[in-house]
Amino acid sequence: MPCAVILTALPVEYLAVCVHLSSLEEEIHPQGTIYERGKFDSSKGAWDVGIVEIGAGNPGAGMEAERAIAHFNPDVILFVGVAGGIKDVALGDVVASTKVYGYESGKIEQTFKPRPEIGLSAYSLEQRARAEARKGDWLKRLSVPPQPNPRVLVAPIAAGEKVIASTKSEVFQFLRSNYGDAVAVEMEGFGFLEAARANQQVSAMVIRGISDLINNKAKVDKAGYQEIAARHASAFAFELLAKFKPTAPQISKVEKTINNMPGGLIPHRRCREVFGREELVEEVLNRLKNPQEAPILCLGGVAGYGKTEAATCVARDAIAQSVVEDVLWVSVRESELSDTFITANNSNALFQWEELLYKLSIQLDCTADRESVQKRLRERKWLVVLDNAETSDLYDILSKLVKMLDPSRVLLTSRVNTPIQYVTVLDCPGLSEFWSRQLLLDEANHQKISALLQASEPQMYRLYELSCGAPLALHFIVGQVRDDEVLDPVLDALEKADGQVEVFYRFTLETAWQRMSETSKLFLCYMAKRNAGVPFEELQGVHPVTSTEAKEARNQLRRWSMILPGNGNQRYDLHPWVRRSVRSNLQANWEDPSPPDDLDRRIRWKYGI
Structure with a gap:
């Protein structure tokens, strides 16, 4: 029997899901999460379904999705709930996500510069959602026929940590300006899809019913539209399961x-x-x-x-x-x-x-x-x-x-x-002097770096001695010498680090960050959020840039040894130290601070005032 897991944030969402299940029994995870497991019967067969209410927010959604996947080993995982409509939707409509933007990520200068993070829905679920959106069979799962009939949109959603209560708010205007194709906004979808992406054997999607159109939220909530939107989202989700045929994941093959x-x-x-x-x-x-x-x-x-x-x-x-x-x-x-x-x-x-x-x-x-x-x-x-x-x-x-x-x-x-x-x-020690030299010369020959090929014996020994033979430090040396076209600045930086390789790592990352293009920075930050390699096509979708700009950004990161070469499937990855450093926002130490008179705007953005 195929298995699905459905996450919800609110009690009203959870209850709307329960309606479609039979034989519900409580099941407690060793870490304390309380699930219910039930059965969903359809004309094409039965599903084993686990459900849980997790509360609001992207971080919690990511953690609970990981835990549920490990616990149930599902074929499909869905987040089903309500959302606010941004554009092109009406109350009660349903949105099945093609992707979810994490809109909080960015850089504060005189204006906030977004650095988009994207969670992608499973292609197979997206295609099934498009097919069911055209048919309208899902409406039969509603106990009371709605008037007028709600629509289903298969479209992008935006997710962040703020409750948006006005179309005049700075955050709403920011979303319309920077995420113009997003039709709804909510608080859990990005964290949820991020967790699912690390478990590629599971097909994942976010399904939302439109419960408000941002303005007059309290009024429409009082009119019962949260319940209506939750019922519609749940009905469509179960129609999706009824028609969806899980395929053996590629990783299992x-x-x-x-x-x-x-x-x-x-x-x-x-x-x-x-x-x-x-x-x-x-x-x-x-x-x-x-x-x-x-x-x-x-x-x-x-x-x-x-x-x-x-x-x-x-x-x-x-x-x-x-x-x-x-x-x-x-x-x-x-x-x-x-x-x-x-x-x-x-x-x-x-x-x-x-x-x-x-x-x-x-x-x-x-x-x-x-x-x-x-x-x-x-x-x-x-x-x-x-x-x-x-x-x-x-x-x-x-x-x-x-x-x-x-x-x-x-x-x-x-x-x-x-x-x-x-x-x-x-x-696992540093490399010996001989092998450190071999690594440097091999890369110098491969990349045609004359400054390294022409280095004197004392210079090569000093590079080895100050790098401690750490392979990452040696690769960073290669990247910086290639960019500088001379050896002295690198030797100076190593002398200042005085054998503390992590100090040199930080110096190299700082130097690279200050010299690389904005597109390269976007790519680096995007990859740092992932636990696996990223194909070039996905990188190109991070920010609206030309193919030439994207290739130059990729090549720039390669030259600095920030990213590792693509493997046979052309997925590009970061060294773990680079990923950890960017995730911990080390690069914020090297950004130009925003001017003092921008403080109020930053506070409004941070706290949603």
């Missing part, structure tokens, strides 16, 4: 060929070539071969030392040498760290045990419970790689996972030391 394609889950290399990791890889492999060794190994070290690249080398060689039969790879989410702790604004972002079980169950093609995952792990010798493990609830996860392994093993990458008895930590 890949994962089901694991037996025939060992190593299929190991990510693409981030760099053209991995230098100087032979000894480290050999040591890890020897420990994996040793049955007396700790069941969990950890590659530790500071940011930019190439832990993930080393782990990919270990994983491929472990299969090639028959140390393990295959590899499961889980990339734990990218969260910000401060003094080795998750920062306060991301404290709810810790990767939990239930999420790991879910991700492993997808790769192992089994149900997401401990017994099923353990059975699969013990059937063969797997290497389970947890990348960026420091952003997980590590002690809880490892204490449970270690009991399930024999004969499988675990390899972590982590910026934080893990002093646990059954974990062996191996340091």
Whole structure:
């Protein structure tokens, strides 16, 4: 039986969904979220449906969507509720999202410059929504026929943290000026679709009924239009489910060929070539071969030392040498760290045990419970790689996972030391002088950077010494020398950093930020919000620019080594340190401050006054 999850923000929305379900039973998540699970019958078959009321706001919607996906492992996840109409809609109309803009993101100068964030609905659901919008069969699911008949629009929606109560407000005028194709505004859709995007096996969409047209909101609410809009949105959502045929997600097709394609889950290399990791890889492999060794190994070290690249080398060689039969790879989410702790604004972002079980169950093609995952792990010798493990609830996860392994093993990458008895930590050091030089010269030859190719022996040694052999620092050196066309400014910056590579990382990012185009900055900020690579076509849709401008922005980010080369599917990604830094808004330190007389306008924007 296919499974769907429906999230709502308000009680009136939740009740409108419940009407379409039978056999509802309460189900409590281990973290405390209370769901109800019921059955939806249609002429084409039944659906198992989980529903939850989560309250208002994008951050909460994202967290609860992640939790619900891990708990239910659904085929479809929908956010169903009410919204305010911006244009081209009437009270009671329904909007099925093609995309949802996160309108809060931007830069405050003398005017607010938006840097759009976009959540996309699943293509298959969008197409089904268009088909059902033309038919009008969904109206039969309403107990009382509406007069006149409401319309269904398949169109963009805007989402932010503000309740907009007037068409004369600054925020409303801002939306009309900058998001002219958005027909409705609400508070949860962007966070919801962001979470769904990280789980590509799930089809997601936001469906909203128009409960007000911004002005006179209290009056139309009193007239019952919240209830009407919620009923209409819910009726259309269930008509969508009734006619929607879930397809096996592409990722599952890949994962089901694991037996025939060992190593299929190991990510693409981030760099053209991995230098100087032979000894480290050999040591890890020897420990994996040793049955007396700790069941969990950890590659530790500071940011930019190439832990993930080393782990990919270990994983491929472990299969090639028959140390393990295959590899499961889980990339734990990218969260910000401060003094080795998750920062306060991301404290709810810790990767939990239930999420790991879910991700492993997808790769192992089994149900997401401990017994099923353990059975699969013990059937063969797997290497389970947890990348960026420091952003997980590590002690809880490892204490449970270690009991399930024999004969499988675990390899972590982590910026934080893990002093646990059954974990062996191996340091991932900087490259040697020889391999640092090889990396620099290889990139200099590949990119034709004469200033590096002509560098003297003392200069090359100084580059190695001050960079500490950190691969990320070496790549940043390449990017800056290419842009400067001389070596001295880079050496000066390294001298000032005095061996503190993160100081040099920040200097490079600051220099690049101050020199790059506004389009490059938009691309960088957009990619930083994603946990996976982004295709170029998606980047082009971030901001209305020409194809030439978009390509130049992409190439500019490449030159500075801000983005990693596109893989076989041409998806571009950021190094984790770059992503974390941009997410934490490090670049705000380098922006020109707004003039003092702009303070009132900024306060009005921030607090919706």
